[in-house]
Amino acid sequence: MAQAMLISMLLLVAVPAILIAVGAAVHLKEQRERRSPGEAGDAGQGGCA
Secondary structure, eight states: OHHHHHHHHHHHHHHHHHHHHHHHHHHHHHHHHHHHHTTTTTSSSSSOO
């Protein structure tokens, strides 16, 4: 029973973390694609190093 509880807790933490990571990766990829044609940058965002 303890194993099932451990697995469920792991999934409860891992699933949102994976979703956030994938969402962040997609967001960064979109930003890079948008910036590459030579735009100065979005008005609402600060410069990224």
